[in-house]
Amino acid sequence: xxxxxxxxxxxxxxxxxxxxxxxxxxxxxxxxxxxxxxxxxxxxxxxxxxxxxxxxxxxxxxxxxxxxxxxxxxxxxxxxxxxxxxxxxxxxxxxxxxxxxxxxxxxxxxxxxxxxxxxxxxxxxxxxxxxxxxxxxxxxxxxxxxxxxxxxxxxxxxxxxxxxxxxxxxxxxxxxxxxxxxxxxxxxxxxxxxxxxxxxxxxxxxxxxxxxxxxxxxxxxxxxxxxxxxxxxxxxxxxxxxxxxxxxxxxxxxxxxxxxxxxxxxxxxxxxxxxxxxxxxxxxxxxxxxxxxxxxxxxxxxxxxxxxxxxxxxxxxxxxxxxxxxxxxxxxxxxxxxxxxxxxxxxxxxxxxxxxxxxxxxxxxxxxxx
Numbered sequence: 001x002x003x004x005x006x007x008x009x010x011x012x013x014x015x016x017x018x019x020x021x022x023x024x025x026x027x028x029x030x031x032x033x034x035x036x037x038x039x040x041x042x043x044x045x046x047x048x049x050x051x052x053x054x055x056x057x058x059x060x061x062x063x064x065x066x067x068x069x070x071x072x073x074x075x076x077x078x079x080x081x082x083x084x085x086x087x088x089x090x091x092x093x094x095x096x097x098x099x100x101x102x103x104x105x106x107x108x109x110x111x112x113x114x115x116x117x118x119x120x121x122x123x124x125x126x127x128x129x130x131x132x133x134x135x136x137x138x139x140x141x142x143x144x145x146x147x148x149x150x151x152x153x154x155x156x157x158x159x160x161x162x163x164x165x166x167x168x169x170x171x172x173x174x175x176x177x178x179x180x181x182x183x184x185x186x187x188x189x190x191x192x193x194x195x196x197x198x199x200x201x202x203x204x205x206x207x208x209x210x211x212x213x214x215x216x217x218x219x220x221x222x223x224x225x226x227x228x229x230x231x232x233x234x235x236x237x238x239x240x241x242x243x244x245x246x247x248x249x250x251x252x253x254x255x256x257x258x259x260x261x262x263x264x265x266x267x268x269x270x271x272x273x274x275x276x277x278x279x280x281x282x283x284x285x286x287x288x289x290x291x292x293x294x295x296x297x298x299x300x301x302x303x304x305x306x307x308x309x310x311x312x313x314x315x316x317x318x319x320x321x322x323x324x325x326x327x328x329x330x331x332x333x334x335x336x337x338x339x340x341x342x343x344x345x346x347x348x349x350x351x352x353x354x355x356x357x358x359x360x361x362x363x364x365x366x367x368x369x370x
Contacts, residue, residue, distance in 0.1 A: 001181070001189040001225050061260065061292075061336045061358055097331060098133060098324045099125075102234055102266060102294060103355040104316055105343045112319050113351060116343055121353075123325050124340040134324030141175035142317060143193065143230035145222040145265070148204065149241035150182040155209035157272060160303050161240050162204040164310040168238060169200060171314035177232060179225065180204055183218035185211035185247040193229065212247035215239070216255040219267070219289065223258050226265050235265035236295075236317060240306070242272040244282035252285050259293050262331065262359050268313045269297040270306060294355040327361075334362030 101123070105113045118135035146165050148154075154161070169178055180191040180203030191203025219239060226235045237259075245252070259267060269286040273279040283299060290297040296316065298309045327337065338358045343351040 001221050002187065003189045003192075061256075061338075061360075097326050099327055099331075099337075099339075099359065100134075100233065100263065101323045101325075101339065101341065101355045103321045103323060103341055103343075103353050104294070104319065105321065106352050106354070107345070108350045108352075112316070113343075113345075114319050115346075116321065120344045120346075121321070121323060122342045122344075123323060124342075125325075125327050125329070125337050127338070127340075128328055130325040130327060132323055132325050134322070136322040137320075139173055139318045140234055140322065141173040141177070141232055142234040142236050143226055143232040144169075144172070144176055144178045144236040144238060145181060145226055146178060146200075146204075147181045147183065147187075147218050147222050147237055147239040149184070149213060149215070149243065150207060150209055151184040151211055151213045151243060152209050153242050155207075157242060157303055158204075158207050158209065160306060161272075162201070164307040165204060165238070165240070166197060166201060167307055168310035168314050169195075169197060171311050173318060177230065179222075181218055181222050181225075182206055182208075183214055184208070185214050187214060187218035187221055189225065193231075213241065213243045213245050214247035214249075215241055215243075215245040215285070216248035216250040216252060218248075220250050220255050220258045223261075223265055227261070227263065233263075234322070235263070237265045237267045238269075238310075238313060239267065239286075239289075240270045240272070241282075241286070244279075245285065252288065256288060256292055257360065259289060260336075260356065260359050262361055264293060264356075264359065266317075266356070267293045267295040268316075269295070270309055271297065271299045272303060272306070273299060274301070292357050294357075296354075329361075331361040334360075336360050 103121075105116060107113055114137060116137070118132055121132060121135075123130045123132055146168070148158075148161060148165065150158075169176065174195065176195060177193040178191075178195065178200055179189060179193050180200060182188055182190050182204075188206070190206040191199055194200065219237060222237050226237070248255075250258075259265065267290045269290045271283055271286045273282050283297075286297040286299075289295075296313070298312075300306055300309060323341065329337070336358055337360075339356060341353045341355055343353045345351050
């Protein structure tokens with residue numbers, strides 16, 4: 001993941017330092033008697049490393065042209081031990097063979113239901129019933145990437161979008177770890193994981209509204225950063241854009257493939273598309289990324305609606321069930337696995353479960369591979 005830094009200036013200063021050291025090697029002590037200290041090493045830009053290449057999975061996910069959502073996200077409980085890291089962050093140590101789903105349940109009036117028990121759920125993988133091995137229904141912290149369009153067309157929208165993103169964090173679990181990625185034709189990690197609102201605000205304010213829209217590249221890089229660096233098991237990407245992707249090296253199909261890797265993030269998307277030349281294609285892309293991962297896509301009519309949407313997203317994340325199961329077909333056999341979760345109402349009403357529609361077992365492909 002690229003970062004904005006002063007690496008160029010450091011690279012200029014270091015040769016000067018070594019030249020002066022060669023001329024004046026004399027003392028190992030400064031005037032005040034304290035040892036001389038070497039200069040700080042230059043800050044290196046951190047590019048998102050590619051994963052090891054692998055053959056395409058044997059299973060077949062639904063084509064990108066559809067993108068429907070049918071199952072909840074599994075969670076840790078039995079078989080997973082919540083631990084506290086040195087920093088006090090809540091961390092799950094999960095069984096690598098367990099599939100973890102994070103699921104939102106709503107009734108026929110779209111009200112979120114939080115009163116269900118483990119026995120109220122049925123989980124299916126590729127149509128075969130699975131045994132739930134862990135279950136949890138409580139507000140747990142998440143690792144979240146806030147990914148915001150920084151293209152020229154967003155210039156007048158960023159103030160309200162930034163305020164909504166910060167209110168999302170304020171409305172979320174106080175132990176969440178959040179990073180900021182701004183993107184146009186390139187993407188930058190402008191603030192790494194933190195829960196400090198002021199640091200997040202500074203990251204959001206690094207605006208260079210110019211260039212095109214490399215949405216898929218930014219989402220894939222953010223998913224990779226979550227996979228490699230997040231301490232928390234539950235992962236989310238919150239993305240805001242006002243346009244269709246026109247700069248990415250990744251395709252929509254490749255981006256969805258990366259998002260649906262085992263343990264991949266849930267995507268919540270806001271598309272501000274009222275002036276977009278190709279709104280249908282842009283809308284479809286955001287819907288597919290969110291639906292396939294168990295999230296939601298929103299398309300506000302006005303910019304003023306964005307703040308309320310961000311609070312809705314925070315509520316959705318905090319009221320999910322976490323369901324875990326060990327698949328009857330071992331993960332090491334690879335391939336795409338379709339997932340479906342059903343929930344049963346105590347009152348007999350119809351319930352809908354929203355979670356990821358499937359996942360790819362086994363190693364992930366290299367960046368840019370299908």
